[in-house]
Amino acid sequence: MSGKDLNLKSKNNMKLWNINFISLLGINVLTFMAFYLVYPILSKYAINLGASLSMAGVIVGLFSITALIIGPFGGILTDKTNKKYVMEIGTLINGIATLGYSLAPNIGVIIFFRILHGASFSITSATSVAWATEFIPKDRIGEGIGYLGISQIIATAFGPEIGIEGANRFGISKTFMVAAVLIIVASFCMNFLPNTNNTPKKNTETKKHTIKLKEIIAFEILPLSFIGGLFFMGNGLVTSFLVLMGDKRNIRGVGIYFIVNALFLIFTRPISGKIYDKKGLSMVLYPALLFSIAEALFLGHANALWMIILAAIFKAFGQGFAQPALQAECFNKMGSEKRGLASSTFFIGANVGQGVGPLIGGGIASSLGYTWLFNISALMLLCGILFYAIYKRKKDI
Template sequence: MQSQQPKLWTRNFISVSVSNFFLFMTFYFLLVTMPVYVLNELEGKESEAGLVTTVFLLSAIIIRPIAGRWIEKIGARMILLASLLIFSGVTVIYFSVDSIGALMVTRFIHGIGFGMATTATGSIVAAIIPDSRRGEGMGYFVLSSNLAMVAGPFLGLTAMQQWGVSTMLLMGVISAFIGLMAGLFISIPKKQPKTQKEVQVKGSFSFKELFELNAIPIAVTGAFFAIVYSSILSFVSIYAVEIGVGHVASYFFVVYAVVLLISRPYSGKWYDLYGANAIVYPSIILFAIGMFILGVADSAFLFLVAAAFAGLGWGTLFPSYQTIAITVAHPKRRPVATATFLSIYDIGIGLGSFIVGLAAAKVSLGTLYMFSSVYILIGVVIYYLLQGRRFSEERQKQKQVVDN
C-alpha cells in the first residue's frame, strides 16, 4: 500500500529543502551574532543592536506580498534564484561594513532577499508535494528551517567567540552560497500557458491581488501564537541563566529539534489522514503545557522537558498552519497565500519581541512564560472561530455523504 503512494523525496523536494536549510542557517547565524557585532565591533547602543533584526524583518515583510505576485507572473524558480543571488551577494558586503548606518542599509537589502527567497521556497514546495502527502511533506520541509534554528545560532556564536568576526562572516557567506547552489538543482514542471484574461488580472496590484484573503484567518492565528514563540527565541537563553541552568541553555533548541525529528514522520501523516483539526488542537495543548513547565522550571531537567513539549506543540503547529494556508487557496494563488501567511506571521514575531521586552521589565520571565500557557489556550478559541469550525463543518458534511 505504501509503494502506491506518490513519491515525496524527489530531487526537487530534497533540493528545495536543502536550499531552505542553508537560507535559514545563514539567517539564524546572523540573527544571534549581529547584535553582538553592533555592540562590540561597531560600538553601538543596545537600541541599535535590536534594530538590526527589526530592519531585516521589516524589509522581508514588505517584499513578500510583491514577491508572491512576481512568482505568479514569471515563476517561482526565477524568483528563487534571483533572491538567493541577492541574499548570498549581500552576505559578502558585511565584510566592508564599518558603521551603524551602513549595517542598517545592508540588513534592509538582505531582508529583501530573504523575504523573496522564503516566499519562493514555500511556493515551490507547495507545487511539488503530492496533494495526498501535503501535511507530511510540509512538515519535513519546515523541519529544515527548524534544524537550521539549532545549528545556526550555535555555529554563529561559536565562530565569533573562538575565531573572530571575519571567520564568522566567512562561514555565513559559505552557508548562503551552498543554499544558492542547491537552488540551481530545482526544476518546476511547466504549467499550461496563461490566458489573456489571467495576464490582465495579474497586472494589477490591488490588496486582493497582493494578499490571499482565504489565507488571512490562519495567518492571523499563526501570528497570535508567534507572539509567544518569539519570547522563546529572544529570551530563553537569558531565562536559563536567571534560573541557574545557563550551562544547558544551548541544548534547549537541540532537544526541540530532536523531538521534532522523532515526531515528524507521524504528525504529517496523521494530518493527511485525519485532517488539520486532529493535529492542531492537541498541538496547542502540548505547546501550552511546554510553556507552563518552562515558567515553573527550577532545574535543567524541567527546562529541557519544556523544550520537548514546545517542540511537539509549536513545532507541529507551524507547518500545519502553513499547510492550511496553501490548502485553502486556489492552486494558482498558492504563492500569494504563502507570502500572506509568512508576512502576517513575521508581524507576530516582531510584535512579540517588542511586547515581551516591555513585559519582561515589569514581571519575571518565569511568570511571563507561565501565563503564556493561558494565552495559548485562548488560542484554541481563536483557531476554532477563524478556521477550525469551518473544517469541522466540512468534515461533518463529508461524513454524512459517506453514510448516505
Template sequence: MNQQGERQKIWTREFIGMSLSNTFIYVAQYAMIAALPIVIMTEYGGGDVEAGLAMTFFQIGTVVARPCAGILIDAVNKRRLMISILTVFFILMCSFAFAATLSALYGLRLVHGVVFAVATTTAAALAALILPPARKGEGIGYFALSTNLAMVAGPMIGLLILEYFTPTVLFAALSVLAAISIAAGGAHRLPDEIILPAKTGRALSVTTFIERRALAPALIAGILFFAYGSVLTFIPLYTRSLGLSSETSLFYACYAGAILVTRPFVGRIFDRKGSDYTVYPGLALFAAGMFLLGNIEGLSGLIAASLLLGAGFGAVTPALQTLAVRSAPPARAGVATATYFWSLDISVGLAAAGLGVVAVTYGYAFTYSIVDVAVIALGAVCYALWRRSART
C-alpha cells in the same frame, strides 16, 4: 515503482533541493542573529542599542517585502526567480565582509530582510506545489524542519566561527552556504504547470497582496508565534537569571529534537485524519510547555519544557501552513504563502516589543506561565470558531 507511486513520492530531488536551499538561507540568518551583535560591539564599537538595530532593519525589510514577494512569485517564472534571488543572496553575504561603517551594515541588513522574504517565500511555495496533494501536510511538515534545524545549527556556527576566527571568516563561510543554496535550489528542472505564472487578469487591490482564503490560518498562526516570540527573544536572558545560561543551547537542541522525532507522525495524522487531530493536541502540548517553562527550577524542568514546546509547536504550525496554502488555488500559492509568513513576521516583531514590557515589569516566569498560555488559549478559541464557520 508505478506511475501512481511516483506521483505520491515526497522525497523527490526537487523537494530535497528546495528544503536544502531553505535550510542554508535560515542557517545564515540565525548565524547572523547570534553573531552580529558581537561583531557590532567588537568591530564597530557599538552597544546594545546599535546591536539591536541590526535586527530591526532586517525585520523592516522582511515585513515590507513579504506581501510583494507573493505577487512576484505568482507573476514570473518561479525557477528563474529562485535562482536570481539566491544569486543576490550570495552577493549580499559576500558584501557583509566589506561593510566599513555601521550605516553600511544596517543598509545590508535591510536588503537582507528583503532578500530573505523573497527567497524563503519562493522556496516554501515551490515546495508546496511540488508535493503530491494527498501527502501535502506530511511534506510541508518535513519542509518546516529545515527552519527548526537551522535555528539550532545557525547560532552554533556563527558563535563557533567568531570564537576561533575573524568576522571576515564568518561572512566567507556564510557566502559558501549561499553558493550551495544556489546549487540546491536551482539545479533541477520543474514542470511548466508549477513554475509558469497563470494569467489571472486580476486588478490591483488589497487582495493582490493578501490571499483572503489564507488569512484565517495565517492569523491563528500569528497568535501562536506571538507567544513563541517570547521564547525566541527572552530565553537566553531567562536561563541566565536561573543560572542555566550554559544550557541554553541544550534547550534549543532538545526543542529541535522533539520536532524531528514527532514531525513524521503528525504529518501523516494531518493527511489521514485532518487538521483537528494535530492542532488541538499540539496547542495543549505547547501551552503545557509554556506553563512548565515559567515554573522550572533546574535543568530537568528546562529540558522537559523544551520537549513539550517542540512537540506542540511542531504539530501546530505545519498544519496551519498547509491549511493556508491549500486554501488557495495553485495560481495564488505564492501570495498564500506570503500571507502566512507575513503574519508570522509581524507577530514575532510585536512579541519582542509587547512581551518585553510585560517581562520587564512582571518577570519572565510570569510571562511564560500566564501571558503566553493565555495567548495560546486565544489561538485555540480562534481556531475552533474558524473551523466551525468553515464547516457551515
C-alpha cells in the same frame, strides 16, 4: 526528470521521494543553517556595537517587520513569474545581506542590511514552499511539507549552537561570513533543479493590469495566518533572548535547547502532516497550542537547564505540530494556482509574530523581566485557542 514531467496532471503519479524534492531538502538545509548561525548572536553583536537591550530587540525584529511589508508581494512574484529565478536571485541577496553584517562598523549599517535581509528572505520564504509543492504529490501535501520542515529542523539542531560556539571562538563577524558562504552556495545549487515554469500565460492584449488587494492577501486564510503567527512569536522570543536570559540567570549550556527541540521535531513534523492529511486541522492544532503554552511557562520560570530542555520538547510538539498543518490547510483552501498567494499570506502572520515578539519583547524584558516576557507569550497562545474555536464554529455553520 524534466519540468514537463512535473505538471499538475502527473502529480498524483509522482513519488514523494523524487530527486528534485530530495535536492530541495538539501538546499534548504544550507539556507536555514546560515539563518540560524546568525539569529542567536545578532542581538549580542548589536549590543557590542553600542545598542541597548531594547534597541537590539528592535534590530532583530526589523527583519520580520520588513518581511511583513514586502512578503505579500512575494506571492505575486511566485504566481506570476518564474519560481526558480525568484529563488536564485532572492537567495543571492540573502547572502549579500548576511555578509554585510560582518562588515558593519555601526548600528546604522546593521539596520540597513537587516532590512535588506528581511525583504529578500520574505520573498524566498513564500516562494520556496510553493516551489516545493510542485515536486510533491497532490494527495501528500501535508506530509511533504512536514518532511520539508526537516531540512529546517536539521539547521535548527546545529545552527544556533554552532553560531554561538563559532562566535565565542572565532568572533561574530567571521561567523557571519561563514553563513554568507553557505547561502551563496545554496543559490548556486538551485541552478541544477528543473525549471517547471508553471506560470500563467501572458495576456496578449495591451490592457493595463491594476494590482488588487486580493492578489496580495488571501483574506479567507488570514485567520489561519495569524494563529500561525502566535507560534512564530514564541520562536522569535526564544531565538532573540534565550542566550541573554541564560547569561542573566547563570544557566550554562542553553544552546542545547535548539538541539533537543530539533531532535524531537524530526518525529513531530512528519507525524503532524500525516494526521492532518487523514484527520484534519483541529486534531493537530488544539494539542499544539497547549504544548506551546507549556513551553512558554517553563521558559519563563526556568532556573535550571532541565527546565530549558523540557521546554524544547514541548516546543517540538507545539510549533512542530502546528506549522506544517496550517501551511497545508492554506494551500488546500487556495488551490494549486494560488500557492504563492497562500504561502505569502501564511507568512504575514509569521512575520508579525516573529517581528513583534523581539520588538516588544526587548522592552518587556528590560522593564518586567524574562518571566513576564514568556508569561505574556503563554497568555497570547491561550487567546489563540479561543480564536480558533470561534473561527471553526463560524466555518462549520
